[in-house]
Amino acid sequence: MTRPAAPRPVGGETGNSLWSAVGWLAGTRAGAGATALRGLAAVLLAAVTWGWLVEPRWLQARAFRLPLAGGPPQPLPAAATRRPGPGGLRLAHLTDLHAPVYRIPEAALLRQLRAWQPDAVVFTGDLAEGPHHPATRGVALMARLARRWPVFLVPGNHDHLYGWFRLRRDLEAAGVQVLVNRGTVLRAGEAAVYLAGVDDPHTGRDRVGEALAGAPPGTPVVLLAHAPAEGIRRAAAARGVRLVLAGHTHGGQVRLPLVGALWIPGQGWFPRYDRGWFDIGGTWWYIATGLGTPRPWIRFRCRPELVLIELVPPAPRTGPPA
Numbered sequence: 257m258t259r260p261a262a263p264r265p266v267g268g269e270t271g272n273s274l275w276s277a278v279g280w281l282a283g284t285r286a287g288a289g290a291t292a293l294r295g296l297a298a299v300l301l302a303a304v305t306w307g308w309l310v311e312p313r314w315l316q317a318r319a320f321r322l323p324l325a326g327g328p329p330q331p332l333p334a335a336a337t338r339r340p341g342p343g344g345l346r347l348a349h350l351t352d353l354h355a356p357v358y359r360i361p362e363a364a365l366l367r368q369l370r371a372w373q374p375d376a377v378v379f380t381g382d383l384a385e386g387p388h389h390p391a392t393r394g395v396a397l398m399a400r401l402a403r404r405w406p407v408f409l410v411p412g413n414h415d416h417l418y419g420w421f422r423l424r425r426d427l428e429a430a431g432v433q434v435l436v437n438r439g440t441v442l443r444a445g446e447a448a449v450y451l452a453g454v455d456d457p458h459t460g461r462d463r464v465g466e467a468l469a470g471a472p473p474g475t476p477v478v479l480l481a482h483a484p485a486e487g488i489r490r491a492a493a494a495r496g497v498r499l500v501l502a503g504h505t506h507g508g509q510v511r512l513p514l515v516g517a518l519w520i521p522g523q524g525w526f527p528r529y530d531r532g533w534f535d536i537g538g539t540w541w542y543i544a545t546g547l548g549t550p551r552p553w554i555r556f557r558c559r560p561e562l563v564l565i566e567l568v569p570p571a572p573r574t575g576p577p578a
């Protein structure tokens with residue numbers, strides 16, 4: 257009796273290539289090039305695993321002090337963050353939660369805020385992700401914050417994608433103060449600022465002039481803006497805004513060694529305004545990396561961050577001795 261022939265791999269040349277690749281990955285065809293490629297593949301796999309499992313959950317807290325009378329920002333020493341500053345006004349800056357696409361532990365966020373004791377919490381847009389994702393978790397978190405601190409918020413492009421009308425209604429019902437092209441005076445101790453907010457620039461709704469129209473003369477202005485768009489950069493510098501807090505960039509979300517951020521919407525490849533401090537025409541900007549991890553669903557060398565800015569009032573003038 258004749259035995260049937262053993263089945264051959266289907267696909268001819270393709271099948272042979274597949275078996276070759278399997279052999280290469282299994283290490284049966286060793287060589288310098290193959291070893292290097294295997295090493296590269298292993299590094300890439302480790303980086304993606306790290307960026308998927310670790311960084312989106314690894315909240316970073318950063319604290320700074322900015323004199324309202326002028327001068328650059330300085331890091332706030334850890335020891336100084338745990339008690340109210342001498343008459344300073346403390347803003348906790350959050351941005352880009354992209355609910356429900358965030359994996360930061362809320363308990364860690366709340367613990368840090370309680371330790372800082374801010375005078376207000378500001379959120380610079382993209383609380384929601386989009387029309388197909390419920391923002392309920394994000395609204396609930398804002399409601400939780402608003403029960404303890406004044407919370408001010410400006411919308412981002414994803415909030416408009418989600419549906420700003422219903423999001424705004426839910427946020428205001430939760431006690432969040434929405435600053436859409438308007439502002440309000442904020443005081444703490446000896447410090448006073450005009451806290452203003454502009455609508456999202458990427459959907460063409462930003463009106464810096466309207467936002468700053470109510471600023472009392474001589475009062476330093478802090479502006480909340482979702483993104484460091486060119487129009488806001490120019491307008492803020494022209495009007496002598498002291499500080500702009502922004503997000504949108506996510507710091508690039510994936511940052512390569514020596515290269516930094518690769519691409520940011522609105523700025524393109526190798527963006528200049530990616531994260532951290534920038535002096536733009538005499539106005540200081542802080543661009544935060546955000547809290548959420550939307551597409552491409554990983555963070556690499558770009559942890560989610562929570563930022564404290566302590567605004568220091570000018571020293572009181574002392575008159576000449578009598």
Ligand SMILES: [Fe+2]
Pocket residue numbers: 352354381382412414504505506546
């Ligand atoms: Fe965003």
